[in-house]
Amino acid sequence: MAAICFDMYGTLCNTGVVVDRLVEELEVSEALVTQLDTSWRTKQLEYTFQLGLMDEYEPFWQVTRDALDFTLARYDLDPDNETRLRIMAGYEALSPFPGAIDTLAELQDAGHTVAVLSNGNPAMLESLADEAGLSNHLDAIISADEVETYKPAAAVYENAAARLDTPIEDCWLVSANAWDVTGAGNAGMQTCWVNRIHDPHERIGPGVDAVVPDVPGVLAEVP
Secondary structure (H helix, E strand, C coil): CCEEEEEEEEEECCCHHHHHHHHHHHHHHHHHHHHHEEEEEEEHHHHHHHHHHHCCCCCCCHHHHHHHHHHHHHHCCCHHHHHHHHHHHHCCCCCCCCCCHHHHHHHHHHEEEEEEEEEECHHHHHHHHHCCCHHHHHEEEEEECCCCCCCCHHHHHHHHHHHCCCHHHHEEEECCCCHHHHHHHCCCEEEEECCCCCCCCCCCCCCCCCCEHHHHHHHCCCC
């Protein structure tokens, strides 16, 4: 049986709640909220990549806060600290995508080891897994924090294989992020890309082993 690792943010759980928090807390136009959300997420990823290249590390909660502060400053917004924390708390109240919980349960029932593998720091992931109803269907929650670097560094995926006591070639990474899938494939994992928006394939790194339109599609791909 395989060990199947799922990315959390944007793969198992929908980050749309974060947009709702921006609307509620900032009372700005819908067009500006879209720009804020895009800038925040882009800067969040840029900071994880930059920290990895600099061989530095900050926990994901801090990276997310720094990215939010940058975005607010970019658009000349200056809410108080309590407002910023309420916006951040959206990351702890995400809803699972349709079929995600049932997919985890079915994979477990089939005898697979099922885990989350995420850049999120442990407290963020454990809180979200509980709130979203995922915890009972996970054998492990594995954070990049354990190796103090971020995906797509090979160390993150190698640590997951070690934690799950499974050869890396028998581990799968399921993610909606093409760069994450590429990183896992480069480290030696089998990969399944949840390509909801029908993006083209990446032009660098190894090819993916499977492409599905949603999380339940994984069930037809994992042996």
